[in-house]
Amino acid sequence: MSTTSRTNILTVRNLYGRIEGQQVVEDVSFDVPDTGVTALLGRNGVGKTSTIKSILGLIDRTGAITLAGRRVDRLPTHKVVQLGVGYVPEDREVFGKLSVAENLKLAERSAHPNRALVEELFPDLVQRHAQLAGTLSGGQQQMVSLARALLNQNRLLLVDEPTKGLSPKIVTEVTQALLAAAKTVPILLVEQNLQVIRQLADRVVVLSGGRVVFTGEAAELLDDPERIQRYLGVHSGADHSSTDHSNTEQVPA
Amino acid sequence: MSAFRARPMTKITASAALVLLMVLLPLLNITIPGVFPGATYTPGTLQLLAYAMLIAALALSYHLLFGLAGMLSFGHALFFAAGAYGLGIVLRNFSPSWLPAGATFVASILITVLIGFVLAALVGSVSLRVTGISFAMVTLAFAQAGSVVVRRNPGGQTGGDEGLTLDVSHVPDALVGVLNTRNLYWLSLAVLVTVYLVVLWVEKSRAGHVVAATRENELRVRVIGIRPYFVRLLIFSIAGALAALAGAAFLLLQSGVSPRVATPDFTLTLLVIVVLGGVGLRWGAVLGALVYTLLDQRLTALAGSEFIAGLPDILRIPLSQPLFILGTLFILVVLFLPGGLAGLTRRNRRPQRPRARGRERMLDSEETT
Amino acid sequence: MSTIVLLLITGLGLGALYFLVASGLSLIYGLMGVLNFAHGSFLTIGAFIGWEVARRLSDGSWWALVAAMLTGAVVGALVAAATEFFLIRRLYNRHIEQVLVTVGLALASVALFEGIWGTDPTYVTSPSWLGQTTEILGARIPNNRFMLILVAVLVLVAIVLFLKFTRYGLIVRAGVENRLMVTALGIDVRRAFTLVFAIGGAAAGLGGVLASIYYGYVSAHIGGSLLIFAFIVTVIGGLGSLAGAAIASVLVAVLQQFANFYLGGTGDLAVVLALAAVLLLRPRGLMGAKA
Ligand SMILES: Nc1ncnc2c1ncn2[C@@H]1O[C@H](COP(=O)(O)OP(=O)(O)O)[C@@H](O)[C@H]1O
């Protein structure tokens, strides 16, 4: 599958995922190399979130999943994560009734979490450490969610639509944070915003109808409007108005 | 096992043959030591079998709620008690001079079933406003209230802790006394067959299909424009009416009723029976009821035996408590035999997981709606 | 006036009992989605074994009472933790089956208690002060009510401290909100399950010893009868909310006392009506997170 001879931090082979007995991931195979950002793309409802959840064991799955050379498809979620996976879920999923500090403390997996990095990336959170996460704005919640993942030494980050529903300014901040993180840890990123994908992604994996239909260098896809239209159902208009909240580059529902 | 895979015609023939055998049983002299207390024509055995059949009818009505609609009710005993106490109270107070005695009796039974239906409609209209665990709790609370009312003996009608004794003045002579146990047996069999047919009819009806679909996926049913509330209420009310019918027959069979049948524990017993037999299957409910009642009766007999009395405490105490053995058996069935006893014969067929999941959803639904 | 004071304080005492059962129920349901029908049995076994110990130490001394309460709590915790470990855990995330197993356990254990301790109530002897009364604003309040209230408040404070200031408390609070996300942070939430069962069992076992002082006896059914009201309290308070359980315990018990006194012993019915009303007006309960 992999197009180069790089080693892979994650390989996924013949992955099937089920929610309430319903097949939501069907025979998906792809690799995530051990550097840079791999974007997992596809129209809404195609199964990107479900693929990520299957990797983590958050939903029933079968198939061969190898993380850093170790089979993890039989492991419960917490064991997979303990092997060094950071997860930034779709819709952030912060604990609304816990304070910011408690959200972060809960996420610390080692005795020496990287607090300095988080404080540098998200100074806002330091000020708001005693505030209940449920009372934060969407952007601030996303920072908490990112911070929870970046606190730890990870081998891989799974980041699901980190810019969904955020204002342009916050989208930029989140993108910068991910760019910084990508220097030290490989990322599997689900993203709808083409502008963000352009900035971050090195490679792309495209899902359609629950299966992988394209794998390759990011540029290969992004420079091909016809493919973008076909796979993602969007026009990659020349003017990148993607920072606009209601931009046309969002994949339609 | 083979009957199960057979074509519908043979299935009907087999069912008819089984019912015929049950009809003829009081006329036969069959002895199965360890299962029946005596030969099949003796009043003791007939009484036990009739009792088991009424519990089976009640379990079938519970199957409509839990097996078909996925509604985990902890209050079904309320409607059984309404039937038993209701008939007792109606028979005592309802004696219009213009009706012949036989007609009064039949009318009393119809009124009782109607009481069950209306009471269930009332309780259901409140309880079904919520789903999942909250639904279970509200039904439990209503049943508890019913149990309290029965014990408080309002207007001297229920007899309080003593229970209610059947007033036989309007009951046909053929249904009174030990000598007529045979007739009561046939009456119980008729009730069981009636309930079975009604349940079958409900399951095959449009309402039955809709409610089964809401069990699997409420959203889809909403999408096609049906409000599950009313269909569930209908099923809940029918189940209540059927339970009341079984309760009415129970009063006749036992010539009385005690407040035990109004307790939440009695509903728990029903749940045990349905799960023991196999959730989602009509004949599972029947099988569960027969096995449970016979086992209960035999274990009670065993508990009083000299063999048990001679055992050391550590064996004697648990073995002399039928409910301990049944409860333990039930836990084992839940842990190791997900399809219940009926599932044993279906081992080689596809497991029933999707159904179970549907029920799971029902419990979780308050988190998702 | 004195009647109202009496009813209020007696209601608080009964509410304390409800809380000791409901707190565990609510935490267990909130974290794991398990409706625990066996919770009444944790209470009953705590009471029986607690009093067995007290009886052997001495009859009616304060030391014996303290020993009984400690024993009750420990026994409740152990039995509850074992229940979670050996029965509930095998049925992870299968909520219906979990309810069914606890139903089976409740039926079997009550039968076993009847086998061991008989069907008649076992009367208990507690320090004589508890049997006397104290006059407050003209009302003669049985002293045991004060102890019930005190112990329940202490348990409430202890649970709050645990939830607020320990790592497992943090995990439990987070898990009540979003259990899957807790596991997705690399935390084995199952240990928290066992712990929550143990805490709930300890509160129930302690509640068992206190309930037998309140009623004057222990019986195999003492837990089951309290359990139904604790369920109602849990639903009214909002499943998963400790504060809700505390408030609803007091409201339900006080309502029950007042209805019993002023409306001709209709306390139980009033409670059921209150439950129906709450569910119709506010299906998630007083303090429940989401409907
Ligand atoms: N909780 C759920 N229950 C049933 N179906 C679901 C659930 N969550 C997602 N699905 C279905 O799974 C499919 C894939 O969803 P998802 O993985 O969220 O897609 P994506 O992230 O690509 O938008 C969709 O068709 C969706 O309807």
Ligand SMILES: [Mg+2]
């Ligand atoms: Mg998604």
